[in-house]
Amino acid sequence: MSAAAPAAGGINARYGVSARRRRTDVAMRGVLLAGTAIALVPLLLIIYYLLHKGLSSMTSGGFFTSDPTGASAGFFGGAQKIGGIKSALLGTVEIVLIASAIAVPIGIGVALWLVEYGRNSVYANIIRFFVDVLTGVPSIVFGLFIYIVLIVGTGSTYAGWKGSVTLSLLMLPIVIRSAEVVLSLVPGALRESALALGAPRWRVIFKVVLPTAASGMVTGVLLAVARAAGETAPLLFTAGVTNVTTLNPTHYQNSLPLQIYNDFIAGTTQNFNRAWGAALTLVLLILIVNLSARFISSRSRLG
Amino acid sequence: MTADRTTPSSVDVSPDDTADGTERTRAAQPVPSAGPAPAPAPVSSSAGHALRLEQLRAFYGDAEQVKGIDLDFNAGEVTAIIGPSGCGKSTMVRCINRMHEEIPGAHAEGRVLLDGENLYGPTVDLVAVRRAIGMVFQKPNPFPTMSIFDNVAAGLKLSGARGGGLREKVEGALRGASLWEEVKDRLSEPGIGLSGGQQQRLCIARSLAVEPEVLLMDEPCSALDPIATLKIEELIEELKQRVTIVIVTHNMQQAARVADRTAFMLTGDLVEVGQTSDIFTNPRDSRTEEYVTGKFG
Numbered sequence: 001m002s003a004a005a006p007a008a009g010g011i012n013a014r015y016g017v018s019a020r021r022r023r024t025d026v027a028m029r030g031v032l033l034a035g036t037a038i039a040l041v042p043l044l045l046i047i048y049y050l051l052h053k054g055l056s057s058m059t060s061g062g063f064f065t066s067d068p069t070g071a072s073a074g075f076f077g078g079a080q081k082i083g084g085i086k087s088a089l090l091g092t093v094e095i096v097l098i099a100s101a102i103a104v105p106i107g108i109g110v111a112l113w114l115v116e117y118g119r120n121s122v123y124a125n126i127i128r129f130f131v132d133v134l135t136g137v138p139s140i141v142f143g144l145f146i147y148i149v150l151i152v153g154t155g156s157t158y159a160g161w162k163g164s165v166t167l168s169l170l171m172l173p174i175v176i177r178s179a180e181v182v183l184s185l186v187p188g189a190l191r192e193s194a195l196a197l198g199a200p201r202w203r204v205i206f207k208v209v210l211p212t213a214a215s216g217m218v219t220g221v222l223l224a225v226a227r228a229a230g231e232t233a234p235l236l237f238t239a240g241v242t243n244v245t246t247l248n249p250t251h252y253q254n255s256l257p258l259q260i261y262n263d264f265i266a267g268t269t270q271n272f273n274r275a276w277g278a279a280l281t282l283v284l285l286i287l288i289v290n291l292s293a294r295f296i297s298s299r300s301r302l303g
Numbered sequence: 304m305t306a307d308r309t310t311p312s313s314v315d316v317s318p319d320d321t322a323d324g325t326e327r328t329r330a331a332q333p334v335p336s337a338g339p340a341p342a343p344a345p346v347s348s349s350a351g352h353a354l355r356l357e358q359l360r361a362f363y364g365d366a367e368q369v370k371g372i373d374l375d376f377n378a379g380e381v382t383a384i385i386g387p388s389g390c391g392k393s394t395m396v397r398c399i400n401r402m403h404e405e406i407p408g409a410h411a412e413g414r415v416l417l418d419g420e421n422l423y424g425p426t427v428d429l430v431a432v433r434r435a436i437g438m439v440f441q442k443p444n445p446f447p448t449m450s451i452f453d454n455v456a457a458g459l460k461l462s463g464a465r466g467g468g469l470r471e472k473v474e475g476a477l478r479g480a481s482l483w484e485e486v487k488d489r490l491s492e493p494g495i496g497l498s499g500g501q502q503q504r505l506c507i508a509r510s511l512a513v514e515p516e517v518l519l520m521d522e523p524c525s526a527l528d529p530i531a532t533l534k535i536e537e538l539i540e541e542l543k544q545r546v547t548i549v550i551v552t553h554n555m556q557q558a559a560r561v562a563d564r565t566a567f568m569l570t571g572d573l574v575e576v577g578q579t580s581d582i583f584t585n586p587r588d589s590r591t592e593e594y595v596t597g598k599f600g
Contacts, residue, residue, distance in 0.1 A: 119407055120407065187444070189440060189442060189444040190444055190446060190447075192402060192405065192440065192444075193438070193440060193444050193446075193506065193509075194446070194457070194461055195402065195405060195433065196400060196402055196433055196437070196438035196440075196510075197433065197434070197437070197457070197458045197461050197462055197509065197510065197513060198430050198431070198432075198433040198434030198435075198461070198462035198463075198513060199430070199433075199461035199462055199463075200430050200463070203461055203463070204461070207457070207460065207461055208446055208448075208457075208461070211448040212446070212447055212448050214448075
């Protein structure tokens with residue numbers, strides 16, 4: 001390869017881009033574009049099928065207002081009414097809300113301790129290590145763990161709150177890690193100036209650090225919520241499956257992922273259609289949560 | 304002076320403040336009581352508060368950054384600390400309100416006497432120390448979530464001071480920082496919307512709101528343009544009637560303009576301190592002369 005490759009008939013023989021470099025450039029751009037296109041294909045297919053199959057179920061009468069018992073009005077009329085997804089939708093919302101109520105305060109507390117007090121101490125690093133391990137634990141393991149401890153261990157049955165506890169275990173490392181990142185982004189100069197004003201550390205945390213980090217932490221929490229809302233395995237042997245709507249978390253509680261799972265097992269066309277509708281509902285639910293997270297983080301003061 | 308000043312350990316903090324302060328005092332280095340009994344610092348005759356450093360040492364881990372400094376800051380005066388980068392001048396100043404020990408692994412030894420009382424005593428409440436000694440940092444750092452008003456009020460709220468007259472106190476502090484006229488019509492706008500120089504005066508107002516006895520300024524103008532710098536310097540001239548001012552500066556001309564006395568530091572040692580005019584025109588130490596004439600630094 002000669003250092004002075006002849007320019008391809010350009011006006012400037014010294015500074016023109018060589019033909020070989022131009023060809024490589026075109027080829028590499030093509031490869032990258034093709035890779036992007038290939039990655040988009042399954043994504044677009046999923047969206048297409050969700051809309052194609054799910055939309056008609058979703059817009060059928062009573063899809064959101066009847067339970068999957070078929071007992072209530074409307075959905076898939078005729079002899080074989082199988083009902084909508086009311087219990088699953090409400091169940092998912094309640095289970096995830098309770099899970100957040102458990103995971104968010106604990107997670108933010110741990111993150112605050114790590115950033116404000118533990119810093120780089122050995123104990124803090126041990127905690128970080130275990131939080132990382134927790135992140136990598138498959139969700140079904142959390143489900144098994146709660147099954148052993150809260151169901152077999154207490155000789156009781158499935159209950160919505162046990163599903164919430166399982167999901168909160170899943171959310172905890174996500175909340176801790178994201179809150180830790182955001183809290184450590186709060187400039188040290190702000191803490192310093194508050195301390196230099198004669199503020200006790202707890203007041204610095206509550207009046208300066210937390211308000212500054214708030215929007216960023218909300219983003220992390222919402223991402224954890226979105227993650228938890230889509231989980232099937234942790235609820236399978238903790239919250240159980242049920243057809244009827246209940247808002248009592250000590251009873252079996254239905255959820256969207258489990259409704260989809262059950263409908264696929266049932267295997268009739270009507271079940272499949274309801275599963276598509278439930279899947280589209282779940283995706284939209286998570287999309288809303290994710291978009292809220294994006295909106296809030298775009299208003300973050302920490303960039 | 305000493306009589307009208309509550310001792311740091313008995314300042315009226317709310318119970319939870321005290322709990323916090325007590326817990327944090329563990330980090331304080333108990334000063335060895337051996338040695339000659341500390342004579343009360345000679346308090347300057349003018350109104351104000353005198354500050355004295357005795358054998359002040361500051362460490363980062365094992366590295367000694369400030370190597371035993373004895374220095375007096377006279378009441379009602381501006382004292383400038385000059386010296387090349389890394390000479391320990393910022394570290395030394397951060398020891399005065401005990402901010403140095405906030406850095407993990409850092410600690411300080413020796414005595415800092417404010418009106419004769421040792422701020423490094425074993426029962427001293429850091430919260431009370433920092434309320435008596437305000438600090439303005441290099442970069443203007445108003446609290447980003449707070450309005451102009453709240454930024455100044457934060458000084459009071461954060462330090463747990465209660466009682467009415469918040470509005471008057473905020474106005475007084477903003478007037479004291481020569482910022483009132485510029486912001487009086489937009490007190491509810493965010494503090495970070497101000498210009499750099501205004502932000503720095505906002506930070507000064509925030510410190511003044513707590514009514515400190517000493518104001519530490521760590522290169523307060525290094526991030527500002529010349530006009531904003533001039534305003535801060537005029538402000539320093541006014542403030543020294545009320546508070547004792549210690550200003551760290553990289554800018555020798557600034558020291559010459561604002562300081563009554565100037566101290567020159569080099570590699571953690573105090574080389575020379577004296578009247579500013581003497582330091583710049585007639586220094587006793589050859590190193591001082593070389594620095595102020597620009598031979599190094």
